[in-house]
Amino acid sequence: MTVKLYNTLSRTKEIFKPIRAREVGLYTCGPTVYNYAHIGNLRTYLFEDILKRTLVYNGYTVKHVMNITDVGHLTGDRDMGEDKLEKGAQREGKTAWEIAAYYTRAFQKDIERLNILDPTIWCKATDTIPEQIALIRTLEEKGFTYHTRDGIYFDTARFPDYTRLSHQNLDALQEGARVEKNPEKRNATDFALWKFSPEGVQRQMEWDSPWGVGFPGWHIECSAMSMKYLRDQLDIHCGGTDHIDVHHTNEIAQSEAATGKPFFNFWMHGAFLIIAGGKKMAKSEGNFLTLENAFVNQAIDPLAYRFAAFLTHYRKPMEYSADAIEGARNGLQHLRNQVRTLQEKAGDIAAQGTGNAEFRAKFMTEINDDLNMPRAMAVVQELLKSDLDASVKLATLYDFDNVLGFDLAQVDQEEKLPEDIQRMADERLQARADKNWALSDELRDAIQDRGYLVQDTPQGTKVFKP
RNA sequence: GGCGGCAUAGCCAAGUGGUAAGGCAGCGGCCUGCAAAGCCGUUAUUCGGCGGUUCGAAUCCGCCUGCCGCCUCCA
Numbered sequence: 001m002t003v004k005l006y007n008t009l010s011r012t013k014e015i016f017k018p019i020r021a022r023e024v025g026l027y028t029c030g031p032t033v034y035n036y037a038h039i040g041n042l043r044t045y046l047f048e049d050i051l052k053r054t055l056v057y058n059g060y061t062v063k064h065v066m067n068i069t070d071v072g073h074l075t076g077d078r079d080m081g082e083d084k085l086e087k088g089a090q091r092e093g094k095t096a097w098e099i100a101a102y103y104t105r106a107f108q109k110d111i112e113r114l115n116i117l118d119p120t121i122w123c124k125a126t127d128t129i130p131e132q133i134a135l136i137r138t139l140e141e142k143g144f145t146y147h148t149r150d151g152i153y154f155d156t157a158r159f160p161d162y163t164r165l166s167h168q169n170l171d172a173l174q175e176g177a178r179v180e181k182n183p184e185k186r187n188a189t190d191f192a193l194w195k196f197s198p199e200g201v202q203r204q205m206e207w208d209s210p211w212g213v214g215f216p217g218w219h220i221e222c223s224a225m226s227m228k229y230l231r232d233q234l235d236i237h238c239g240g241t242d243h244i245d246v247h248h249t250n251e252i253a254q255s256e257a258a259t260g261k262p263f264f265n266f267w268m269h270g271a272f273l274i275i276a277g278g279k280k281m282a283k284s285e286g287n288f289l290t291l292e293n294a295f296v297n298q299a300i301d302p303l304a305y306r307f308a309a310f311l312t313h314y315r316k317p318m319e320y321s322a323d324a325i326e327g328a329r330n331g332l333q334h335l336r337n338q339v340r341t342l343q344e345k346a347g348d349i350a351a352q353g354t355g356n357a358e359f360r361a362k363f364m365t366e367i368n369d370d371l372n373m374p375r376a377m378a379v380v381q382e383l384l385k386s387d388l389d390a391s392v393k394l395a396t397l398y399d400f401d402n403v404l405g406f407d408l409a410q411v412d413q414e415e416k417l418p419e420d421i422q423r424m425a426d427e428r429l430q431a432r433a434d435k436n437w438a439l440s441d442e443l444r445d446a447i448q449d450r451g452y453l454v455q456d457t458p459q460g461t462k463v464f465k466p
Numbered sequence: 467g468g469c470g471g472c473a474u475a476g477c478c479a480a481g482u483g484g485u486a487a488g489g490c491a492g493c494g495g496c497c498u499g500c501a502a503a504g505c506c507g508u509u510a511u512u513c514g515g516c517g518g519u520u521c522g523a524a525u526c527c528g529c530c531u532g533c534c535g536c537c538u539c540c541a
Contacts, residue, residue, distance in 0.1 A: 029541080037541085044541035072539090084539070168537070169468050188537090218539070240541025245469075247540090270541065271471080274534070282540065311478060311489065317471075317534075324478045327490035331478095334489085334503095341504055374480050378488040437499060444501080455503050462503090 003058055003368045005051075005236075006315060008244060008267040009165055013370050016266065018235045023061045025233030026052060027226040027264070028119070029243060032069040033103035034084040037110055038288035039295075039305060039320070040273035040281035044240045046306060047270040047314035047371070049116040051238065053403045054367045065229045066119035067222060068107075070100035070126050071205050071215055083215075086204055096204040100126075110291045113302040115405040121229050125221040129207050132216045132224040136193045136209075138258045148184035151195040152211050157187050159253045165267060166245045191250050192217035219250040223263070227255065237264040241271050275320045294325075299451070303406055304329040310373040310404070333466055336411045338384055339397065343411075344459075345390035355396025359383045363400055376403070417463060421452055425463045428454075432461075 003016040018024045028048045031037055037045075055062050072083025088103075089096040104124075111118075125132075136152060139145050144158050156162050163170060170189065196214040197206045206213050226234065239248060248267060255263035272280040281288050295302045308328030312318040354360060359379065366375040383396055401408045417425065428443035444454045447463060455462045 032540080041541045047541090163469095166536085167469065238541095241471085242536060242540055245536050246538085272535070272541070274472095279533095280535065280541090307489090308478075311480090313480075315471095316479085319478065321477070323476090323490085327478055330491080331489050337503060372480080374488070378480075381488055432499085435499075441500070448502090453502070456498070456501080457503075458497090466503095 001058055001364055001368055003054065004370055005266060005268060006370045007265075008248075008269050009265075011167075014266070016236075018060065019233055019265070022059070023063060023233065024055050025230040025235040026055075026062050026064045027222070027230060027234075027237045028064065028066050029222060029237075029239035029247070030066040030068050031103075031107050032072070032084060033100045033107060034072060034088040035103060036290045036292065037107050038281055038290055040288070041240075042110060042114060042291060042305070043273045043309055043318060044238075044270040045111055045116050046114060046309045048238050049114075049405065050310070050314070050367070050371050050373060050403065051236070051268065052117060053405065054371055057364070057403050058368065062120070063230065063233060064117075064119040065121045065123060065226060067225050068100075068104050068122060068124045069221065070097075070104065070124050071221075072096070089204065100124075110302075113291060113296070114306050115303060115407065117405075123225050123229060125216070125225070126205065128221065128224050128228060129216065131228050132220045133194075133207075133209050135220060135224050135227075135254070135258055136216075139193065139254060142257065144254075144257045145193060146186065147211070148182070149196075150182075150184075150198075151192045151214065151217065153185060153190045154193050154217075154250070154254055154257075155186055156189040156191075156250075156253060159257050161256075162189065162249065162253055164249075165252055166249045168245060168249075191219060191246075193220050193254070219247055220254065222247070223251050223255040223258075226264070227259070234262075234264045236266040236268060238268045238270070241269040244269055270314050271317050273320050274317045281320065289320075300325065300329055301332065304332050306405065307332040307335075310377050313374055314371055332406065335380075335384075335406065336408070336466070339394070339408050339411050342390045342394045342397075346394045347389075347391045349391050349395050349398070352391050352395030354399040355394075356383070356388055356392050359386070359388075359396050360399060363403075367403055376400075380404070417452070421447060421450060421463065425454075425461070429461060432456075 004013045005016045006012070007014045026048075028045070031041060052062050052064055070085070072085030072087070085096045085099055088099045092099065094102070108118075136145070139154065140152070144155055145152050146155055147153075194209055194211055194214055194217055196212050197203045203215065206215050226237065237248065237251075244267075252263050274280055275287055279287065291302050291305065294300075295305060304325060305328070308325055309318065311328065311331075359382070362382075363376055363379045366372045366379055369375075380397070380400060383393060383400075386393070388396075398409050424443050424447050428440050428447070431437075431440040431443060447454050451465060452463050453466050
């Protein structure tokens, strides 16, 4: 089976071929940990999870590196010395280091709740300062840098293929359209590799460097870390679509300028989650929803978001609405109920291996076509509606779940009922035996109010948490 | 201004030349003491608008309308 992936570099779907035969190097841009991730951020990590699981499903081993940006980028060229982490620290009365540690944990909890597989390697920007400095020094030796009063900058005019990824027309760039421009920059697209700590200011995060005390620029960490951990396996680099024009363009420029070799063969970008009115979800827009407040606190299983995300292709903007989430929530619950029903009918599932080969091939065709999850989800429905034996269906579903990540094999693990719920269930059983329907219905309502489902089946009454 | 994207049923959406996937909601039925769950069936003569190319277009071309992203950090 071949995997086709849309490569932003060529703007076409290409047949994926890793540098090594069976092991893929994957780098995914991680969060800046100065606040909670919002569900729009999380959409991108879900896309990357599907990418990784699809590669694994195809028999590849994936060496996955994700960075944690725990040093603040400046909020703008002119905000001398103020960055998001230090600002967050001020806001919350903690140190920048505490802020970073706190939101790193929060992020890791979020991805765990979404069943996103952990990367092979987590790496922190602050742990690779020496590598970043070394990279900047190489660039300096090769003549790609220049000093300004506030830092060391990369001269993009020296890198001929600067717009390879962005396909921008540099003459038409409107520098300073939204922010005051830095008069010392030689070209509008030049960017800082190293920033000096402002005079008279003691930053919480600053390091010595050959150029003076300061902190790394906005893009250098990803170059340094991907080269450090993936070396000669620079296969796929992912991030949000907003990274194409600036962050990834600059990463390519500085990396290739330093090494003289191509940086990553595949660049993949996830589209935004948008909300009513078509606006992106963003911290700066003040419309951001976290997994915590939009799902966990609403008693909605976070996996409903996973389900929802798979109903839209990763390269298309996804409409967020309460109705859409309600639909996904119901869809996931329905799927789990179907699995429960199958489990009751199924015989030896293990004997079925990975299930039905025909459906497996169909499923694989879809995920291998640039991760077409909406179609893969349709294949799941087709399988469910087919007249295959329950054990075969279930084995096939469990196999698909290696990619889907809905924990379908776990739905049968019914937890023990709390004592009072169990007592009500017992009383209701007696009421039914007495044909006291009024009492029976009252008890059913009471149990359901507590979040449990009551089902009277031919095999007896079942009470469980949905 | 440049680059890029979006517009398909009540909602979320797939589909890039061959006559509209799938999910949710709704409706009808089976089952049930009634439900729930499950199952079966059903729901767009039509794809933002107007032209054009073609035997044939949601899909290609032109024009128009509306919306959005990036060009500052941002998934």
